[in-house]
Amino acid sequence: MKVLVTGAAGFLGSHLAERLLNEGCQVVGVDNLYTGTRENISSFASNPNFKFLEADVCDLKADDFDKVEEVYNLACPASPVHYQARPHFTTMTGIKGVMLCLEIAKRDNAKMLHASTSEIYGDPLVHPQKESYWGNVNTIGIRSCYDEGKRIGETLIADYIREFDVDARMTRIFNTYGTRMHPQDGRVVSNFIMQALNDQDITIYGDGSQTRSFQYYSDLIEAFVRFMRLPKEKVRAFFGLPDRPPVPVLNTGNPGEYTIKELAEKTLEKLPNSTSKIVYRPLPGDDPKKRKPDIELAKKLLNWEPTVSLDEGLSKTIEYFKSI
């Protein structure tokens, strides 16, 4: 099985590529190394079934690739620190990464799985979020390059499903953490661990009462692969019913809900030698107050749910950050 993975040197892309290689797939990985790293792929870079292309999805065309059977689109900076540094680049990565993969999937009659995001729900007005929720996103705010870039990605995919019958599936990924996260990722799990390890203040933006759900990466990768492997007919028959999305899209996240303050305290508990103290800073613009996935559809279609607890995942992630 030949598989293309964009964003293959990133946090999630590298875990996915490794999983696919372990299953005997031939994997072509693309990454511009903007947030991905060679360290992330070092454990499998010499695998003869792996081919790495250091390139930007914005500069590539379908013709640059041989025929594949599966396309996973994971290319995009995902942390506000990284994506807000280059808003136009982020928006275009959202657009062009999807278009590249759609063109390849259309040409090769391949399956495509796109990494969309819970950010398309923005600051949600319903809780938890089902796939049928339309979201609450500012088109012109400082987060819009990422959020709207991901929203238009879903639209482009829905267009291609309707017009060209492309076999594409999307997952809306909720906060995910784990080994190979960028230490300067800037998101809350890596921030707290790095601060605690370095005996720096643990910074909570706002009063810490905002909630998030935290999914360990291995649960997500399992959902990716299960969703991709389902036959087109089964996927198509599942969607388009009343109260289900018209095209294949599934929330993938851990529905366990924690306040940011709880996460900070849990991190400090696991690092009892840290001298860090919790401090509070003003909340940045358009920060969502609550986010929690409704994963009933994924449970039903994929027979899947997260199995790694926050305690277990946090311990593993702390060990990883200690090691690098």
Add this chain to the structure above:
Amino acid sequence: MKVLVTGAAGFLGSHLAERLLNEGCQVVGVDNLYTGTRENISSFASNPNFKFLEADVCDLKADDFDKVEEVYNLACPASPVHYQARPHFTTMTGIKGVMLCLEIAKRDNAKMLHASTSEIYGDPLVHPQKESYWGNVNTIGIRSCYDEGKRIGETLIADYIREFDVDARMTRIFNTYGTRMHPQDGRVVSNFIMQALNDQDITIYGDGSQTRSFQYYSDLIEAFVRFMRLPKEKVRAFFGLPDRPPVPVLNTGNPGEYTIKELAEKTLEKLPNSTSKIVYRPLPGDDPKKRKPDIELAKKLLNWEPTVSLDEGLSKTIEYFKSI
């Protein structure tokens, strides 16, 4: 003054181009004639200050154009009948039209005015809609190619303002009607007039209680020109305050609110010889139930408000449809 107008053979683009030519501007008009027509530009096609380029904005680059001082981006099919026939083309027109104009505006240090839309509010949960409202749009529904194409257009413009200091402004246009509308436009004003003129049933989708506001085109063109002519400094100083959008965007519409049933009845009143009767059909997917602009910001910044009543505008539009 050299001005580029995309969508120049369309309903609004042709009126804008004519207005600019009447003021002595040199106008380059671009249109792929997908919904625009040569008839729309026939009254000024031979004006030596007008240059028409029959081309698709998706195929053009900034290099295809000489230096201009103002860029108006009006290219995009805007009626559901037209845009849903070619969803991917519609989404890409939204993206590529904006990118073309942004690149020209950046290169020439030109002003840009982009025709965004009230559709970015989707099926709004607040009423009337202020510019600070984020909208309620389905990313993967049958309207998303237009709605999300316009949303990402706003995002791309906000990116270019933040990163490259491009002098761009946006108007969110609410329902607009008038002469040069496409007779098969498929939207409610032209539908009702054409049906009444042809003694066909007047079709109301849903129960007719959904409301819309109707702006006569000349009011909108006036807002376009006033907004474009303001100096950059004045525009920038006006936005970014609390409760105002962070970048220049104004609602432009007529706040008068009518139910669809009232519009049908008004149309029949003006055509007393018509034998048409009102019939009701099921509402299509994702149709907004209410839409009404809050135009306080445009009033304040442009010293503008609509002056043409629905009665007056409807009469003029009926005369136009009779004439063609």
